Amino acid sequence: MTTSKRWIGWWLMVVMIAPAIARSESASEQLAAAKAQVQSGAYDQAEVALKLLLAGESKVAASIALGRCYLETGRYEAAKTALESVKDESRSNVDWHIWSARLAETLGDYEGAIESARHAMGIDRNSCVARLLLAQNLEIVGKSQEALQEYEWFDRLVKHRLPIDPDNLVAAGTGFYRYSVLTQNSNLVQRTRHVLQKMYQKAYQMLDPKYWPAHLAVADLLAEKFSLDEAADDYRAVLNINTNAVAAHVGLGWIARDQWRFEDVDRHAKDALDINTNSVDALVLLSASRMLERRYTLADGFAQRALAINPNSIDALAYATSAKLALFDEAAADVYVKRADAINPNSGRFHEIVAQTLSDRRQYPQSEVAFLKAIEYEPSSAMARAELGMLYMQWGDEEKARVHLDAAWEIDAFNARTKYSLDLLDKLVAYARLETEHFDVRCEKGLDEVIAASSAKYLESIYDEICKRFDLTLDRRTIVEIFPAHDDFGVRVTGQPWINTGGACTGWVIGVIAPRFGMGKAPFHLPSVLRHEFVHTVTLAATNNRIPHWMTEGLAVLHEDEPRSFGWKEDLAERIRNDDLAPLNEVDWGFMRPKRPNDRAMAYAQSEWMCEFLMDRFGDGVINAMLRDSREGMSQTGLFAKHAKMTPEEFDDAFRAWAIEQATPWGFDLTPPEDVETLKALALETPDDASVLARLAMACMEAGDLDEATTHANASLAIDAKDNALAHEVLMRVYANKLHHAEDAEQSKEWQQTVIDHAREVLIADPKHRKARMVIAKYHLAEKKDDAALPHLLDLMELYPVDPMVPYELARIYTSMGDDERALPMWKACRQEFSNNREIPAAIAAIHRRAGRLAEACDWYERALQIDPLSPGIGEAYANVLMQMGRTDDAIARYQLLCRIDPEEARFQTACALALFKAGKESEAINYAKRAVALDPKSDAKSLLD
Template identity: 30%
Template structure:
């Protein structure tokens, strides 16, 4: 008997030997997923296929068969029941009458029955058929019926057939497919999997024109997460047969696993071109709805599919997963039972449910589902790999390693499990720094200078965040400090909705170090504490709600916990969206995160969500947030959660928010009355030429709208409906007007608090006379009062005060500017310098520590931080910065000497300290 431990050792040795290849493969997969569409927008039919169809020596029926083989048939080619059945099967028209006819090939009829979930009928139909294709379908049917031993006998016979060693493409394909199916019901060696891949390769050499060969090879590869090789095989399939439903579906599934929803939609569209009621298109659309947080739509799609095909196993399994995402365990249990009645012993439904729950951070429930899938089909590696990644996201490293090892032993060719093992092995070598509530992991080396700064700051942050939400997560949170964007991208592979330099899975937060350099490698400078406040808020609110918090709200609360005030640019964006009717309603805001329609949608959703939280707390008190989160934990939907928390429905909440937001924008000085545009209209109204130009501009807009609407004739209503809303029409491009200084002065007499006029006069004044004299001061004060969210007056005052030597006044304005800054340490460093001159060492150190967080690898900043710490008597903090300097500048011997001297001072200080009672 083969020693399984030795088998695993051998497999891991192969993984280690091909480490560079493995990482390159995974990175290629990540790059492919992010930079290249998985689903082709159009397919060019292979010239070889065209040539084969047009060979002059073909007889009419041979040409018909060739056109069907390459997906180029027309109705005229379907002149027999057999040809009709084959074409119907290819496009999944599974209820076509030809597929019930005894004149159709038995294998085609059985395959249609099996795809419809009628496994018993398929198996019975194939009794007596000894063709390899019949045997493969029968074995598959028996596996669905839970008769794995019977299936195993058939598959082993096919795999070990004597003619496999010949260059017989059909026998080679059958043997490779048999191995692939055996992998779910018995353990296979690396040699077994390698042989299957080799057999597909030999089959391709023997029959280059058969689209089924690259299709089956591609499916084997992508099912083992080998996308760089599997995707080209599927594209080759489409070039040989653009009507290959299984190839389109496989690419759509890959897109969904990469959270590439546009490509998945494209695959669905292509399937519907083949068959308007394509079952595989429904499966893609339902899974896409599920992954984009719309389980109700997913259920509706599946209801329609199951009304037509009530036994389709993939649809029944997905339906159980949808119940899980709707946070309805009893419904999920019921749907799992319904699946079991039809497919006893199958792990598919539990595996599908487990993956969905893992993606939604329902770790305990997801673990139970995946463990049941493993119990049912212990040799199927996919649920084990999924469980391993669940443990990784949950911060359960030892269980992750053990589970991924088991998955790799079952299928050494599965790159995802192998890569997960490599990643966990790599992380296990990293240094760990513990604090009461956090475990910080960092790669040994230069990045340690960032991690060493964190413990005290994180513990202070912990108090702020947990107090705000009245909740403390169980156990420590792991912070992984990652060296660059490439490693970060690999670390979060398989996690949805990641768009920044950090990500939280709940118990684990991955953070990229702030560093300048190649933008492909680093994201630049940023205040890592602000980022971690945001991400740790996710950890707390996910824990508090059992991971059932709506996407918009978890982001809104995370933004609200950042100490940086709302920027002027954000205020302007919100004001524009409010004025143009483009703020998101409660039922629409989540789509801005998962399916943004414009580049502004996602930043607007972040900002608006935080704004709505501000309104919620201002009207109903700070404790309204924990109360609302409790309702989400109970599984209530948006409207009911608001109703039970604050006594209004979601729609009523939003209406109240809009009214409040309107007043907010006025207070910001971003909705002045009259607006500068209205004042400009008074100039246009007095000038005949400008009047004519304005009318022409209005007509041009109407003409453009009419042309656009004309193009929408025949399109679904929702395509054109938004343009019918006047608030969404493009603005009239009115002729420009010259606003003279006299006009500004005249208008200011009438409207002395109009912020646009004050800004215009102020900027013109400072352009002519840069010094901040009495007139400029009056204008600055007036503008700052009229538009308090614009930092421009602070910048002008700070520059003027510094030039005049008024440090105290400058510090007030620099502090306001520094609050808004999290990517540039300049303000913080200047404040530290000024506070030091005023002997305010506590404030100076607070500022320099912020500068250090933003640019932790800058030696001069570390030098300054160490100096201030020594002056303030904090020798331990000074030592931390000096130790960082020694790592940043290893060639500077003076750092070692200074560290030694500082250690002597620390030792002397401890001797002088009184003994503890």
């Protein structure tokens, strides 16, 4: 709230409230009501009421409460003034010293906070709140033994009696828990539960239902344990009582950061800063979020803002250090290290934050050193040990990971993230391992070993090619782990059971999901994923993990050796048309915080395109040259200045011009959308011009205003209903959009007919209109009228052969007609666009088989099996072709795999028995024959038993 608005509000409330107070309440009642307002977060109302009490007998208590009010809203000088105004009268007032300590701590005057807390304890030795403040500030400045002595007091207290007021009960719980952590108490789990259930929960369940600090304490403790959903519930419980509790907004922001929901981080931080514009905690949250987003300059900016308020904030100093290191300014980072050391030369917290940010940047050796230092300075930190363990997992050293994760669990068996990782390590120990010259491929024992074997073979086949491309020889094997489930994959990559991708690379470790259909698993072409991830391994190794994120992604996509998809071309063209290509310095944001559904996909697509542009403009060698300088810590701006002789802004302009040249042959309309306001003005000048109204309708539709678009399109048609393709196109597209929101079948049918009617009108005016013809073709296909769709599809093949949906539908129709000759080229035309569809290579294989081209059939079945290695149907067809080719041993191996995939299918047992018999392996054949007959007494394998 601005100062002027605050004062206007203050005078209004004075006018309204003062008479009522004077009429009905004593000073003590007025004070109690005002303090309740402070506690509930009604700071503006409380400020008014408290100022009215400053001249009376409640001056001291009112000043202290007013100081708290200012402290909570970030008006620290005003808080100091309010408290100083009653300093002489408050020498024996515990609350005055407590709030003076909190103010000093907020501003980084930790020694002042210690002194004030000691004064408070001198007045009341049993004040849990004062003692907790003292212990916490002693810890901050590195006086660990003194802090431990104070925390020990809580241990003795809890064993004998508990405070009966919520403030001291929650403080006692926090002090007791911290003592248990610092002493590595063997009963930490039970003590944690005791604090949660018998102290924090008791405070709000039995003592005061509106005591939100108890909910906050629960939330903070659960968040520390990575019980994030439960923590979020308690943060929201805080806000249900006090919507202006800054700490709860910040807590929700940290949860969002841990889940990579960066838009939500910003929203929660804004909520906090709207209440307290000087919240160091909110600014530190934003700095931490920007570090994870790889927006290091912004991270530094937020850290600097925090340090301007509290120059001694350990967290802010750690993130300032981290940002400077990420920007390769080690001299500046060292300044912040020295500042932190001046406060506490043994701060485990400082080094843990720096270590985590280094780990996030995959700077594993430096991160390891920092984590070990954090553990040295704070041996009781389970979090530092757990994070170091997860670093080793990402680094590929699971033995060291186990050591540190076990140590973390020994200290704190309440941490969900540690448990996830240990559970995964237990599974990984039992994984099958296949070591080749350059790879260590691991998977769950059983059928996935088939996938592992084919993966290892494929990876070895591309190893030399990829390493040569980037002029690098790797000095260790790459670990490839194939997971049966997304949960385990997510823990492997992030430490938490969620990640929305099929493959990931942390450097020397590649993780992928087993490409099996069913059970919620999505299909994908495993070789492409493995190739993509191995390019990451090589480019990360080439740069010591310092390559710009967009570049490693772009190079990985580029080397998948798949043509650019139609969908990506269409979306890239639309980005060009709307002048919406991401600037060089912002392209990473599409990976980290996509705002639109296709932003992430477009980040991959544009990154690949930018790599192509660099090679096209400056030669293939520019990539490796940039990688070498990245390894030495050159910034992105430096890379482009040296190798492209361009600033980032100049690169953006040059890339856009090149992109337009590249996209023009694709056939999309690259004409920028027209401005709505300009066309409205033109329509007013020429109200009878149907073409202007049609253009206005199109502009409104593209701006997202469908109602306005409909109005103007109908107005255009009222003037000229013939040869008005644009107006009909607008209405066709508007009603096509409405179809997604139809409320019932009747409305859907009506709108569908409207779409078709306008599409037909468009084709009358413009027979070569691709979108209208596609609409009609899709309509007939949806109605199962292939005969009606066929002429439109054939026209589309002539008009616009690059759209893969057209050859796909033609291939399907021709196949259903038994016309293999015409189906085959159509299947091949759409195969690369639908590279994750196993049915397309299988259909091509079947055509070759029917034509007697067995070698070609064999090749295409193998391609289908790359997408679904365990498909019974495709595997059987493949094995049958192998038998026809006389490759009996290969066929037997496939039949045996089919018997493992589905041991209850008699057909597989029969085929295997007959193949074995043909190969002269009679004893094995008999065993399979017996199983076949047991499953199907009529099995052809029965003859082998007779």
